[in-house]
Amino acid sequence: MEKSNGLRVILFPLPLQGCINPMFQLAKILLSRGFSITVIHTRFNAPKASSHPLFSFLEIQDGLSEAETRTHDVTLLLTRLNRSCESPFRDCLTKLLQSETEEEKQRISCLIDDSGWIFTQPLAQSLNLPRLVLNTYKVSFFVGHFVLPKLRRERYLLLQAEEFPPLRKKDLLRILGEETEVLDSYSDMILKTTKASSGLVFVSSCEELDEDSLSQARQEFQVPIFAIGPSHSYFPGSSSSLFRPDETCIQWLDKQEDNSVIYVSFGSVVTISESELLEIAWGLRNSGQPFLWVIRVGMVNGTKWVEAIPEELMERLTEKGKIVKWAPQQEVLKHRATGGFLTHNGWNSTVESVCEGVPMICLPSVWDQLLNARFVSDVWMVGLHLEGKIERNEIERVVRRLLLEHEGELVRERMKRLAEKVGRSVKQNGLAYRSLQHLVDYLSSF
Ligand code: UDX
Numbered sequence: 391m392e393k394s395n396g397l398r399v400i401l402f403p404l405p406l407q408g409c410i411n412p413m414f415q416l417a418k419i420l421l422s423r424g425f426s427i428t429v430i431h432t433r434f435n436a437p438k439a440s441s442h443p444l445f446s447f448l449e450i451q452d453g454l455s456e457a458e459t460r461t462h463d464v465t466l467l468l469t470r471l472n473r474s475c476e477s478p479f480r481d482c483l484t485k486l487l488q489s490e491t492e493e494e495k496q497r498i499s500c501l502i503d504d505s506g507w508i509f510t511q512p513l514a515q516s517l518n519l520p521r522l523v524l525n526t527y528k529v530s531f532f533v534g535h536f537v538l539p540k541l542r543r544e545r546y547l548l549l550q551a552e553e554f555p556p557l558r559k560k561d562l563l564r565i566l567g568e569e570t571e572v573l574d575s576y577s578d579m580i581l582k583t584t585k586a587s588s589g590l591v592f593v594s595s596c597e598e599l600d601e602d603s604l605s606q607a608r609q610e611f612q613v614p615i616f617a618i619g620p621s622h623s624y625f626p627g628s629s630s631s632l633f634r635p636d637e638t639c640i641q642w643l644d645k646q647e648d649n650s651v652i653y654v655s656f657g658s659v660v661t662i663s664e665s666e667l668l669e670i671a672w673g674l675r676n677s678g679q680p681f682l683w684v685i686r687v688g689m690v691n692g693t694k695w696v697e698a699i700p701e702e703l704m705e706r707l708t709e710k711g712k713i714v715k716w717a718p719q720q721e722v723l724k725h726r727a728t729g730g731f732l733t734h735n736g737w738n739s740t741v742e743s744v745c746e747g748v749p750m751i752c753l754p755s756v757w758d759q760l761l762n763a764r765f766v767s768d769v770w771m772v773g774l775h776l777e778g779k780i781e782r783n784e785i786e787r788v789v790r791r792l793l794l795e796h797e798g799e800l801v802r803e804r805m806k807r808l809a810e811k812v813g814r815s816v817k818q819n820g821l822a823y824r825s826l827q828h829l830v831d832y833l834s835s836f
Contacts, residue, residue, distance in 0.1 A: 395424035395834060398496050400486065402479070402503035402510065403524075404468070405435035405452075407632050407658035408738050409504050412526045412593040414630040415621035416502070417445060422624075423830045426496060430482055432475060434459050435632055442630075448486070450478040460688075462661055465573045468506050476509040487517060499836045502591065505532070508576070511583035520588040520836050528737050528765070529595045529617065530603035531758040533610060536581045539574035542566050556764035565760055588836075589614040591829060593621040594741045596815045596822035598808075616829040619815050619822025620741045622720060632658070633716035639682055640721055642712050646680050649729035649802075652751075652789050653722050655684035656734040660755045661691050664698040666780045671699055671707060673785025679729075679793050681711040682722060723748050730792045732785075735762040747809035749773050749801045751788050753780070772805040774798075 453474030514521035750773030752763035
């Protein structure tokens with residue numbers, strides 16, 4: 391770790407697992423480069439301060455009721471949070487800046503927060519504080535999704551859906567069908583506030599994964615853009631889980647053969663129905679392959695955990711498989727026994743899988759996941775796509791194709807090459823590594 395450079399960075403993560411991990415990874419990188427870190431966070435999904443003794447934490451009231459925090463509607467949750475956090479965040483930041491003038495030894499360099507916070511840009515501007523926007527999506531998605539409101543208004547364009555590769559017409563119809571005016575105006579605000587910011591940091595992208603869209607993003611936003619590559623590569627295994635990972639996964643994996651296990655996880659937000667749960671269960675069981683399956687508490691609509699799986703089926707499942715509530719995902723993907731990842735293609739999961747060279751089975755649910763999945767299956771060709779078919783025979787078949795057949799070997803070979811390419815990017819003199827260096831220089835210049 392470098393010695394302190396006398397500068398403090400304020401971080402303000404969105405309280406979602408997919409946003410907290412990358413933000414804390416960035417925090418660790420900046421700390422190792424001599425910056426001090428203060429994290430302002432909501433009460434809802436508060437990070438564990440005790441896991442990060444070198445950071446300072448300040449909690450703000452988010453005004454959400456218990457029932458409001460349980461919603462599965464992420465857009466609703468984020469718009470509510472933006473409304474209720476504005477005033478407490480302003481008070482907290484103003485106090486921090488005042489204490490800075492009293493304590494001259496450490497200067498606050500800037501605020502870094504998620505693109506999903508739309509009130510922070512005008513606030514930072516009014517306080518004369520540079521604000522950088524952290525982005526946890528794939529660059530192509532971030533750039534592309536701003537055309538969605540227009541597309542939604544001009545639905546006839548759907549006839550030319552082939553103009554949005556690698557999305558297929560059916561993906562676009564799903565994306566456009568999902569959301570409404572609330573999301574459109576939220577997206578418009580994200581675009582506006584990002585353009586007004588002092589810079590844009592992509593923590594899980596690099597030239598190797600996003601070459602075309604990075605140049606497009608530079609044109610569109612006209613602010614410095616940093617693509618520092620898969621941030622967890624700089625500090626492997628350092629996840630900031632909101633849930634407690636079940637560490638017995640690793641002992642269980644130790645007992646399995648190389649590349650034999652299919653790891654199944656749908657991230658921290660996606661939910662499925664009882665019948666989908668049963669189809670996946672039967673598919674995994676019938677594939678005959680060992681599997682490690684994350685079923686979050688509350689993931690299956692209308693039930694608490696796995697009650698919908700009949701006892702007899704559960705007995706058969708546990709002969710070859712293991713079901714947990716939350717896994718140490720990065721360690722699981724790193725394990726020699728893990729041969730494939732049945733995933734919803736959240737961007738973090740996708741990148742973590744790429745970094746460990748684990749080929750995927752794509753089962754995207756919503757939003758950016760549909761685009762990420764197409765990159766995996768159609769552009770990089772490092773995974774097989776289920777095409778939304780949550781059906782036991784399809785699942786059994788795709789698991790066997792990936793783990794047992796020649797087709798799977800070819801996919802694995804291509805994934806290995808992609809993993810090596812991305813791995814080189816975060817090493818000294820790699821493109822992502824150099825971008826990180828530019829970011830550190832930029833933050834030091836404020
Ligand atoms: C959300 C959105 O759903 C996704 O579309 C977007 O790309 C990012 O924000 P989420 O659904 O949680 O994210 O998925 P993902 O991006 O894959 O992030 C999940 C994170 O939780 C990963 O870092 C993963 O390692 C971690 N995880 C997941 C665990 O540590 N253990 C688990 O059991 C499951």
